[in-house]
Amino acid sequence: MSSTWMTTRAWLLMLPLLVVMVAVIGWPLVDTVSLSFTDAKLVGTGGDFVGFANYTNMLSSSNFSRTLVTTTLFAVISVAAEMVIGVLAALLLNQQFHGRAVLRALMILPWALPTVVNATLWRLIYNPEYGALNAALTQLHLVDDYRSWLGEPGTALAALIVADCWKNFPLVALIALAALQAVPRDITAASLVDGAGAFNRFRFVILPYLAGPLMVALVLRTIEAFKVFDIIWVMTRGGPANSTRSLSILVYQEAFSFQRAGSGASLALIVTLLVTVLAVAYAALVRKTAGSAT
Amino acid sequence: MLKTITKTLVGAVFAGGLLVPHAFAETTLNALFMAQAAYSEADVRAMTDAFTKANPDVKVNLEFVPYEGLHDKTVLAQGSGGGYDVVLFDVIWPAEYATNKVLVDVTPKITDDMKKGVLPGAWTTVQYDGKYYGMPWILDTKYLFYNKDILEKAGIKTPPKTWEELGAQAKIIQDKGLLKTPIAWSWSQAEAAICDYTTLVSAYGGDFLKDGKPDFQNGGGLSALKYMVDSYKSGLTNPNSKEFLEEDVRKVFENGDAAFALNWTYMYNMANDPKDSKVVGKVGVVPAPGVTGISDVSAVNGSMGLGVTAVSKHPDEAWKYITFMTSQATQNQYAKLSLPIWASSYDDPAVTKGQEELIAAAKLGLAAMYPRPTTPKYQELSTALQQAIQESLLGQSSPEDALNTAAKNSGL
Numbered sequence: 030m031s032s033t034w035m036t037t038r039a040w041l042l043m044l045p046l047l048v049v050m051v052a053v054i055g056w057p058l059v060d061t062v063s064l065s066f067t068d069a070k071l072v073g074t075g076g077d078f079v080g081f082a083n084y085t086n087m088l089s090s091s092n093f094s095r096t097l098v099t100t101t102l103f104a105v106i107s108v109a110a111e112m113v114i115g116v117l118a119a120l121l122l123n124q125q126f127h128g129r130a131v132l133r134a135l136m137i138l139p140w141a142l143p144t145v146v147n148a149t150l151w152r153l154i155y156n157p158e159y160g161a162l163n164a165a166l167t168q169l170h171l172v173d174d175y176r177s178w179l180g181e182p183g184t185a186l187a188a189l190i191v192a193d194c195w196k197n198f199p200l201v202a203l204i205a206l207a208a209l210q211a212v213p214r215d216i217t218a219a220s221l222v223d224g225a226g227a228f229n230r231f232r233f234v235i236l237p238y239l240a241g242p243l244m245v246a247l248v249l250r251t252i253e254a255f256k257v258f259d260i261i262w263v264m265t266r267g268g269p270a271n272s273t274r275s276l277s278i279l280v281y282q283e284a285f286s287f288q289r290a291g292s293g294a295s296l297a298l299i300v301t302l303l304v305t306v307l308a309v310a311y312a313a314l315v316r317k318t319a320g321s322a323t
Numbered sequence: 324m325l326k327t328i329t330k331t332l333v334g335a336v337f338a339g340g341l342l343v344p345h346a347f348a349e350t351t352l353n354a355l356f357m358a359q360a361a362y363s364e365a366d367v368r369a370m371t372d373a374f375t376k377a378n379p380d381v382k383v384n385l386e387f388v389p390y391e392g393l394h395d396k397t398v399l400a401q402g403s404g405g406g407y408d409v410v411l412f413d414v415i416w417p418a419e420y421a422t423n424k425v426l427v428d429v430t431p432k433i434t435d436d437m438k439k440g441v442l443p444g445a446w447t448t449v450q451y452d453g454k455y456y457g458m459p460w461i462l463d464t465k466y467l468f469y470n471k472d473i474l475e476k477a478g479i480k481t482p483p484k485t486w487e488e489l490g491a492q493a494k495i496i497q498d499k500g501l502l503k504t505p506i507a508w509s510w511s512q513a514e515a516a517i518c519d520y521t522t523l524v525s526a527y528g529g530d531f532l533k534d535g536k537p538d539f540q541n542g543g544g545l546s547a548l549k550y551m552v553d554s555y556k557s558g559l560t561n562p563n564s565k566e567f568l569e570e571d572v573r574k575v576f577e578n579g580d581a582a583f584a585l586n587w588t589y590m591y592n593m594a595n596d597p598k599d600s601k602v603v604g605k606v607g608v609v610p611a612p613g614v615t616g617i618s619d620v621s622a623v624n625g626s627m628g629l630g631v632t633a634v635s636k637h638p639d640e641a642w643k644y645i646t647f648m649t650s651q652a653t654q655n656q657y658a659k660l661s662l663p664i665w666a667s668s669y670d671d672p673a674v675t676k677g678q679e680e681l682i683a684a685a686k687l688g689l690a691a692m693y694p695r696p697t698t699p700k701y702q703e704l705s706t707a708l709q710q711a712i713q714e715s716l717l718g719q720s721s722p723e724d725a726l727n728t729a730a731k732n733s734g735l
Contacts, residue, residue, distance in 0.1 A: 072402050072423040157563035158575055180566035182717065268512025269565055270713035285395050286702045287734070288423075 065295035071288035083295035092271075092279065093296075099186065100276045104254035107190045107197070111250055112243065114194065115201025120231075122202070123209045133206075140199035148263035151192035155179050155264075179265050182272035189273055193260055197253075201246045208242040209235065244315040248308060255304050276300045350640045351382045354409040355397060358387035361461040361589060361627075361661040370657070374647045381640050383409075394702075401425050401634060408635035409644055411460070414626050415514075415705070417451040418697040426456040426630040432642055433458075440651070444692040445664040448626040451697055457630030458649040459664045464622040464688045465522050465585050466681075468594070469607040473501050473582040484619075486526055486550060486612045489583060493559040496582050504561040505582035506554065507575045510716065511568050512709050517695065518623045519585055520712060523547035525693030526614045526621035531704075532696045537730035539708070540723070543617075548722040552715050565716050577602055585611060587625060591681045592659055608681050610688035624692040662689075703734035
């Protein structure tokens with residue numbers, strides 16, 4: 030008797046939460062899915078059922094494939110760089126030195142800034158006429174002339190990646206730093222006694238402790254990077270010549286600028302699916318790493 | 324939403340608590356404005372205060388968003404059922420707003436005095452399909468600004484009258500070593516680039532659309548883009564123009580780094596403000612040039628209007644507010660930031676004083692204002708054209724191919 034009552038009571042207790050979840054996640058999702066099969070406009074009513082037309086049109090358009098490549102490049106390179114820089118920063122901040130506390134606090138600053146502020150800041154740094162980057166590079170004689178970093182397809186994406194890294198590596202660093210402090214001192218001391226070099230000590234003694242938390246950081250950052258919108262919108266609006274247009278910008282243009290709600294919904298779902306696949310794959314990896322680490 | 328409910332509740336409590344037989348019939352209007360350029364936020368508040376002083380039974384809640392958010396905010400507010408009574412709209416939106424029933428048709432409310440008094444070009448800001456969807460409020464076009472000092476040093480007596488001449492004068496300035504790249508434009512992947520392009524399309528006598536189909540890939544539309552590409556490749560145009568917005572152009576011009584720049588009215592008074600600018604007193608302004616045998620001057624219609632939304636519960640009060648905001652008296656009072664829509668204002672010394680040169684340019688420019696196409700698919704068309712312009716400038720595509728692709732992707 031008691032076990033069924035317990036189960037019932039558990040469900041009863043969870044009911045309010047379930048209702049909220051259905052209302053805020055379930056219903057909008059169902060609505061988006063049904064919208065994606067219509068040619069509905071943003072303003073006005075309904076829209077007619079068009080089957081998979083939105084999906085086939087979108088997947089076969091050159092805009093989509095090009096944007097997917099751009100977004101993937103952005104996500105892969107910026108996340109990889111953030112992971113490496115983040116771990117290096119954490120290793121540095123884990124050392125005992127004067128002013129460490131101040132440096133740790135300062136490091137959080139870029140991450141704490143709103144993205145729009147960060148993007149505006151970098152737009153000023155990259156300014157082709159009066160930007161700090163051009164001034165620094167010419168004074169160091171690395172370039173002869175001021176360059177248009179955000180105006181050339183060859184450098185615009187790279188410039189965006191740098192700005193994104195600057196903002197987001199502190200998150201990785203923070204997570205890594207927390208994990209580093211969990212590494213028992215006697216183990217690192219023992220490895221020193223055994224004569225392990227710096228690299229080997231990191232690879233075989235410290236990294237296993239970092240692997241789990243770093244996987245979490247990797248999952249979070251990859252999902253975020255795939256959905257990138259604001260930093261690009263503020264800095265280049267997807268230009269020059271669409272060379273920095275991300276999937277989220279494409280969704281925004283389709284749904285809001287062009288007001289094709291149906292088509293925009295289908296694209297949003299395609300992006301959601303892509304991100305979900307990535308998240309699931311990563312989650313499996315996390316489980317594996319976490320398992321091997323212990 | 325929550326705010327509205329709270330307000331309604333507070334209102335109900337008051338109305339119930341007072342129990343006065345002739346309760347004060349107060350109407351509250353919600354109005355959406357833009358937080359930049361032309362009239363400043365403080366000015367709009369001052370104008371509105373003057374209106375509420377004259378009409379104590381009407382209250383106006385003002386909300387300001389950047390230009391980039393104006394369209395989406397208007398449309399989304401409408402879509403979600405709430406929304407504004409009065410909205411500021413750009414000249415490119417009436418077609419879409421009329422088709423999607425965002426704005427009310429106010430044709431019967433436009434009086435004969437209004438029809439006669441307002442500059443004919445200004446009306447194109449609020450018209451679609453022969454109907455009026457509001458009153459023009461900010462009258463604007465792009466002018467050719469020039470640095471008098473640099474032109475004088477180069478031995479140039481008069482500013483250019485044709486686009487060809489502009490190139491020739493820029494070449495002289497460049498050859499004399501006065502500036503490396505004398506011309507600045509706003510060619511970033513944004514609406515700004517379309518405004519510069521439209522100015523050139525009007526100079527070359529081109530059409531955006533013919534019988535509802537794209538026509539910018541032929542004739543004047545093609546010549547306009549070719550001019551941009553030539554000017555860019557010749558090195559006379561500042562190559563950074565392809566990432567500039569209007570504010571970037573202003574900074575370059577105010578720093579004395581451009582001999583010529585295309586920009587809106589607002590740059591005139593700002594470039595003459597010693598707080599901001601190094602070229603105070605050297606700012607020349609003329610209408611954008613023409614093309615020999617085709618046009619004398621060129622201009623894009625960059626005006627904005629005020630309209631009543633279809634969801635407004637107080638359309639009469641909303642219209643009263645709009646009439647006040649667009650009245651000649653109000654506009655004359657704030658003419659330093661945005662020129663009036665009323666023809667006779669330009670002969671009023673109170674308006675012209677201190678900006679005679681700008682007014683002289685405005686008389687020619689405003690009369691020649693060329694509209695961007697009125698179509699519900701405008702945003703799509705604009706996005707396709709922005710891409711075509713950038714691809715041509717970057718040499719990824721010839722102007723012909725780029726415009727043909729844009730025509731295919733324009734949604735028309």
